[in-house]
Amino acid sequence: MARLARLRLDDREVERMAAELSKVLDHVARVRELDLKGVPPTSHAVDMAGVMRADEPRPSLPVDVVLAAAPEPVDGGFGVPSPGPGGE
């Protein structure tokens, strides 16, 4: 789970978090006791749909502003360690 979330946890943290999370999960798992057959899910409380914008351009940010907070600006881009093969 920590790997999926890209969080390095040391052994002590893992132990502590596992205990805390299992307590929380025990509590929240009570929702599974409810009979919810046929109940539709609500991912949004407001009943809205079909919100779109016209395909009209808005100004982009200047490159120096884009890179202002970059930890590793390189040639107008964001430097990162090269990923291994994979990803998308």
Place this chain on the structure above:
Amino acid sequence: MTSAGIDYEPVIGLEIHVQLRTTTKMFCGCELSFGDPPNVHTCPVCLGLPGALPVVNARAVHFATMIGLALGCEIAPRSLFHRKNYFYPDSPKGYQISQYDVPICSGGRLGDVRIHRVHLEEDAAKLVHVGTSGRIHGADRSVVDFNRCGTPLVEIVTEPDIRSPAQAHEWLALLRVTLRQLGVSDVNMEEGSLRCDANVSVRPVGSGQLGTKTELKNMNSFRFLERGVAAEIARQTELLRGGREVVQETLHFDPASGTLTSLRSKEEAHDYRYFPEPDLVPLLVSGEMLAAARAEVPELPAARAARYERELGLHPDRARDLAFRADRAAYFERALASAPDGLGAVELANWIPQLVERIGSDADPSESRVSPEALAALAAMVVSRQASRDAAREVLRTLVAEGGDPRAVVEREGLGALSDDGGLADLVARAIAADPDAADKVAAGNMKAIGPLVGFVMRETKGRADGGEVTRLIREQLAVR
């Protein structure tokens, strides 16, 4: 038990990503970018800055609807966007906004392949490998450019209906001309506006079950698609023949070496944790939007080819050749409109490949010096025997170089057909006199012997004589029935 003797058949499905040719990105107002310096078309939304929110581009929805209609899909009046979670530097938010269990289009068919679904999503950023030349010495670096990030994409997923690499190639070509005709994308594989992944499996011929499939990623040309799929079929078949198993994995085809390499190790199996995108509300395609999309879907290549066959009597190959290229079809139809009585569509259509051969297959014939009206006039002259076929080819060469009216060219170059009253009968008499052997054979009914006689006349007329007319005169003079 050995499976060495079993014949296997491939089962292929394609997943195609198409960049839509909108003005702005899928979820923000940045303009789409082609070959610009890095990160000049970015904003808080497509950079994934904290607090930024997506808003759906209406034209992207319109284009996706047009694609769905063109592919005969059912258009969902209400569909959902989901978040697809994964960490990678090309994904600024740590998730891609895509569609999951309720896509905008589902079902459908193009040619002989069924469409499973078509959905909307956003493109990722571009990651450029710069090696160890970056700021941090000795470390292998890449640079992220977010210009492409957020470009609207549709993903088209087929059913596994394809049975050979050649069919995959051919079908993808049909899809490409269809999308090009719709005007919704540049559909250029080399530039990445059309990208194709293939799901490949093999199974014993006659088996109704699907084998374990592998996914071949991003083959960026038609040739690579065909070669990559062929290589994978061969690899899987060999595995199974050797009594081994195919492992479900993602593969990358290296066209230079012709080899396939695995992209992901097994423990890296992705868990995308899809869930409904809370920053967006459900997507609606109203009756009005549907009507607007329908109004903009033109006659599509497959339908046009069928019409050429059915209504104009064109041979299927010729019909597809014209119909699958919008520029050729438009040219052909203009020429047909100006064709005089007596010039049939079949005869006219035969001239298009000859024109294409001279101007190059990438060129739009409408942009050549040969107007459609001129080509129709030339074809008509052949039909009415005002010019021989060979002479007309000469004239076409002149027209391609200089343009103009074919009738004027014929007159100027003296390429008009020699008919009977032009002394053709006398020439035929001379040919018979010059080769009595051949004449005797022809008179005896051996029509194969007519060649030297016709050749004599053609030589004398430098090809201006009409071959059919010459044959008729020979038969007449030798009293062959």
Place this chain on the structure above:
Amino acid sequence: MSELIELSAAQAVARLRAREIDASELFEAYRERAAADELNAFTWVASAAPEPVADTALCGVPVAVKDLFCTEGVPSQAGSRILEGYRPPYTATVVARLAAAGAPLLGKTNQDEFAMGSSNENSGFGPVLNPWDRSRVPGGSSGGSAAAVAAGLAPWAIGTDTGGSIRQPAALCGLVGVKPTYGACSRYGMIAFASSLDQAGPLTRDVTDAALLLSHMVGHDPMDSTSVAFPEPITLPSAEDLRGLRFGVPEELLGDQAGAGIEPGVRASFEATLALAEELGAEVDTCRLPHAPHALSAYYLIAPAEASANLARFDGVRYGSRVAGDRDLETMYSETRAAGFGPEVKRRIMLGTYALSSGYYDAFYGTALKVRTKIAEDFREAFRRFDFVVTPTSPWTAFPLGSKTDDPLAMYLNDFCTVPMPLAGIPAISLPSGLADGLPVGFQLAGPAFSENRLLEAAHALERAIGFDGSRARA
């Protein structure tokens, strides 16, 4: 000077309009107090008043803004070390709207990291102290905004509420706090915790100020797809009684069993307020919210799930801190996030990742979404008979710093009465109902979607009758 500070924001607007006081003097009075903040309520304070804009509705009365609202060129760190020093290139719609209405930015206020917390002890920049008792928490997550307004370091402030993050600190600091209908205030530029629940709202000294500030926050924003046009203007309340109104007291939240965790002082103040409401003409009766006891569980699945995705963008690539940049990509990600996030944020990311992971989605996240449907139905049903559902805002008054940090679940239970409303997307207001052992107690009213004006009217009538005096915290 102290006379300026004692004016409510609405009073200050009236004096400024009448040119009885000067806007730059008012700004400077607050700026000095904010700069001398001893409560750790502010993470950044403006160095000078901006150029005054003529003829604005709010006449230059400055506003304190929760750190998680992006403000161009000004630190916007959402209480997290991973965003330390981050200055965004754009400003949140709500903040821009307030500035245009004549409420300039006074400073950015401390908060629980990424709005995850009920005590403000989860801030990467240290805890905030409660001005009523500096050994106690101000509540959270908008604890800095609450402490700043309560202590008179700011005339008013904005915060965000996901599961109670405006109402609970308002209650613990003796303020009025409003969580508006979902969609009423644009979320554009608000650093997200849980996108389907987050809403901006005011924290103010009284109900009139809350109405005034809220009236300039709401409105449709084309940059936020979930934003809606408020159907009517927010008006200043004037009601003095509650005749014809029906208050429902949910037995699932307050019955003998469920309400056992409510402190006696809080319960006493709540009962007294109900009696007062009846005196003002309201009918008070028990109502049913059958699924409300499961709201907390649904909330602690949905909010962390959304947060786990919302916080994935903090990866050390484009902004924020980076650790182990010279190592491989995976190591950089994991180390950056391990160093930048505090323990509560990590806990919720893990919880959310788990709730969404394959094999668990249906059992956890999917189930929570269905519970959400039932909770919204419960409220719709209750509002057929009642105008408002009322509860204590928090089961406890301000608790001592450090007293609940070892037990995350106990801390989560604090949100018992405040999480059902955001799950249903409906508005709620908390106002001070009195003191218990010298500490403020909050009274919560919740109404149907877009009932803000009616909520503010009822709260106004109660406020007059209660006569709460918050001046002690400003002393």
